[in-house]
Amino acid sequence: MILLVVEHARGNVSKSTYEMVTCARQLGREGPVTALVLGSGIMAVVNEVALLADQVLVSDRADLAQYDSELWSAAVAQVASEGDAHTILIGGSRSGREYSPRVAVKLDAPLLEDVISVTAEEGTLSAERYTNLARVTERITARAPVTVITPKQGAFAAAMPGTHAAEQFDVDLDLTARRVQITEKSAEKFSRISLAEAEIVVAGGRGVGSAEGFRNLVDELADRLGAAVGATRAVVDAGWRPYAEQVGQTGKTVQPKVYIAIGISGAVQHLSGMGRSKCIVAVNRDADAPIFKVADYGIVGDVNQIVPAIIAALSR
Amino acid sequence: MRILTLIRQVLDAEETVHIRSGEIDLNGSKLVVDTMDEYGVEQALRIRDSGVDVEVVALAVGPERNQEALRTVLSMGADRAIHVMTELALDPIPLSKVAAQIAQQERIDLIFCGGQQSDWDSHALGAATAERLQLPQVTWVSALEVHGQTLTGRHDVDDGSEMFSVQLPAVITTQQGLGEPRYPTVPNIIRAKKKELRIETLDQFHVDLKLNVLGAAVQAKARLHKILDGKDAPAAAAELVELLRNEARVIP
Numbered sequence: 138m139i140l141l142v143v144e145h146a147r148g149n150v151s152k153s154t155y156e157m158v159t160c161a162r163q164l165g166r167e168g169p170v171t172a173l174v175l176g177s178g179i180m181a182v183v184n185e186v187a188l189l190a191d192q193v194l195v196s197d198r199a200d201l202a203q204y205d206s207e208l209w210s211a212a213v214a215q216v217a218s219e220g221d222a223h224t225i226l227i228g229g230s231r232s233g234r235e236y237s238p239r240v241a242v243k244l245d246a247p248l249l250e251d252v253i254s255v256t257a258e259e260g261t262l263s264a265e266r267y268t269n270l271a272r273v274t275e276r277i278t279a280r281a282p283v284t285v286i287t288p289k290q291g292a293f294a295a296a297m298p299g300t301h302a303a304e305q306f307d308v309d310l311d312l313t314a315r316r317v318q319i320t321e322k323s324a325e326k327f328s329r330i331s332l333a334e335a336e337i338v339v340a341g342g343r344g345v346g347s348a349e350g351f352r353n354l355v356d357e358l359a360d361r362l363g364a365a366v367g368a369t370r371a372v373v374d375a376g377w378r379p380y381a382e383q384v385g386q387t388g389k390t391v392q393p394k395v396y397i398a399i400g401i402s403g404a405v406q407h408l409s410g411m412g413r414s415k416c417i418v419a420v421n422r423d424a425d426a427p428i429f430k431v432a433d434y435g436i437v438g439d440v441n442q443i444v445p446a447i448i449a450a451l452s453r
Numbered sequence: 454m455r456i457l458t459l460i461r462q463v464l465d466a467e468e469t470v471h472i473r474s475g476e477i478d479l480n481g482s483k484l485v486v487d488t489m490d491e492y493g494v495e496q497a498l499r500i501r502d503s504g505v506d507v508e509v510v511a512l513a514v515g516p517e518r519n520q521e522a523l524r525t526v527l528s529m530g531a532d533r534a535i536h537v538m539t540e541l542a543l544d545p546i547p548l549s550k551v552a553a554q555i556a557q558q559e560r561i562d563l564i565f566c567g568g569q570q571s572d573w574d575s576h577a578l579g580a581a582t583a584e585r586l587q588l589p590q591v592t593w594v595s596a597l598e599v600h601g602q603t604l605t606g607r608h609d610v611d612d613g614s615e616m617f618s619v620q621l622p623a624v625i626t627t628q629q630g631l632g633e634p635r636y637p638t639v640p641n642i643i644r645a646k647k648k649e650l651r652i653e654t655l656d657q658f659h660v661d662l663k664l665n666v667l668g669a670a671v672q673a674k675a676r677l678h679k680i681l682d683g684k685d686a687p688a689a690a691a692e693l694v695e696l697l698r699n700e701a702r703v704i705p
């Protein structure tokens with residue numbers, strides 16, 4: 138079977154799960170697509186995912202109320218072994234990417250990490266993934282009885298739910314106590330829409346000059362366009378914006394319809410988080426700034442003059 | 454306490470990636486210690502600087518040139534280094550087997566690993582090493598404190614951050630927010646030349662490769678490059694808005 142571990146948050150099945158279902162169906166490997174739901178109080182998630190998968194395995198228990206890499210990897214490896222899974226799909230989220238290596242080691246399986254495509258041919262899986270700060274596309278293959286795959290978020294289309302609910306089974310797991318204690322949680326807050334889901338992103342860099350400049354230029358333009366707000370690490374380090382808005386290697390990866398970069402130089406680490414956007418627009422006073430090399434449209438000029446002029450032009 | 458820091462030598466981010474016959478070619482390019490790994494070295498040194506009795510051991514697995522990376526880390530202040538020499542390109546899963554065996558031989562209490570390896574864009578090495586050693590892990594750590602056998606700190610998760618607490622031994626992967634890596638000073642560079650850099654061969658670790666890299670390509674998306682001169686700001690802005698609305702059709 139193909140085992141797919143359901144990602145969910147606040148009672149809803151995450152978009153990444155719908156994408157994993159597409160990945161599983163496109164794979165060209167035999168066996169039912171089996172969804173595994175781990176958590177506590179997860180009936181709504183189970184019912185939602187029953188319209189996507191061929192069968193649903195459920196472990197609903199108090200000690201799974203909160204994610205933990207050791208509990209999750211132990212649970213997935215047990216279910217995979219007992220069910221003779223040949224392919225295991227785990228989400229490309231931060232948590233998925235932190236426990237999937239443990240599953241691969243437990244099952245002595247290769248790990249196809251953060252893949253943008255994957256197909257099976259006679260026992261060999263071929264995949265593509267980005268490397269070197271998303272500048273290179275590598276083609277990799279794995280030939281093994283069991284393989285663990287994490288599909289890159291956003292790389293696969295979301296599957297359409299069917300009308301027929303798949304059968305559900307409870308699974309028994311043998312789990313030990315968690316060793317990492319969580320003493321406090323802080324959820325990220327976005328001023329508007331979340332970055333990952335936005336069609337338009339307006340992002341600001343050090344070129345906006347100050348926290349106030351960021352509000353007057355970037356927030357203002359984002360408001361006009363109904364866009365999400367992004368920032369560079371330089372802006373986050375300066376304390377002008379929260380880390381939740383950071384785009385790049387150590388922040389978020391986005392791929393909106395249009396990414397508008399205001400006063401951003403275009404460092405490799407920033408480009409790795411937004412360089413695959415469908416359309417890139419840049420405003421920068423330095424005509425040689427690297428951001429212009431990846432831009433579709435742009436203006437060479439001072440953000441303090443250009444951005445207010447753009448906002449004015451949008452009202453006409 | 455003994456700390457192991459895992460070191461990858463990678464292409465400097467400022468350098469262009471060269472592909473020759475479908476393979477990434479690092480010849481002639483500037484190579485550096487992965488910045489995410491340097492955060493781990495810095496953190497280990499800070500623990501030592503705080504007065505805890507610590508030995509910091511750096512480990513690199515790869516071709517001979519990795520010894521330059523290890524010398525850099527010794528110059529930052531690490532106590533000694535181990536180089537497992539191989540020309541094979543190991544992906545994180547087999548590489549973790551080497552790291553775990555070294556950690557066991559050296560009786561390591563705490564392992565630091567970069568949150569993301571910037572050559573593979575991978576998060577797997579720290580977690581895979583922790584699994585082989587049956588240790589707990591905390592990934593994307595942005596603040597860390599040691600109190601005896603307890604580590605506390607903050608780390609990034611799917612939709613925010615958490616404060617955590619875990620007992621040693623453990624594996625930590627790094628994130629920005631940890632202290633900025635220090636530069637080697639001249640006296641430390643001189644001292645580093647005399648520090649132990651032990652060389653081991655790969656065969657004793659019995660790794661088997663499960664992944665094959667078939668080819669690599671740089672596929673830059675073709676861009677329009679319609680860059681306007683902003684001397685007349687209102688005119689340039691009006692033209693840009695017109696292009697985005699009616700040519701690209703990406704804004705309302």
Ligand SMILES: Cc1cc2nc3c(=O)[nH]c(=O)nc-3n(C[C@H](O)[C@H](O)[C@H](O)COP(=O)(O)OP(=O)(O)OC[C@H]3O[C@@H](n4cnc5c(N)ncnc54)[C@H](O)[C@@H]3O)c2cc1C
Pocket residue numbers: 341342343344345368369370371372383384385386387388389400401402403404405406407410420421422423426438439440441488489
């Ligand atoms: C391990 C590691 C991880 C990293 N991760 C990230 C990451 O996730 N995200 C990220 O963004 N960075 C990351 N960085 C940092 C990255 O290398 C850059 O330092 C950062 O992206 C620069 O931000 P910036 O473009 O805002 O600032 P700068 O590089 O200083 O650029 C400012 C730009 O604004 C322009 N400008 C200045 N004033 C004006 C004006 N009045 N009008 C018009 N233009 C103006 C300048 O010409 C310049 O091009 C990382 C670095 C490392 C080492």
Ligand SMILES: Nc1ncnc2c1ncn2[C@@H]1O[C@H](COP(=O)(O)O)[C@@H](O)[C@H]1O
Pocket residue numbers: 374380595608609614628629630
């Ligand atoms: N990697 C990170 N993850 C989460 N929050 C961060 C991170 N880096 C910085 N911050 C936040 O940014 C602020 C400044 O952090 P610092 O640079 O540690 O002083 C703090 O309030 C942190 O909560």
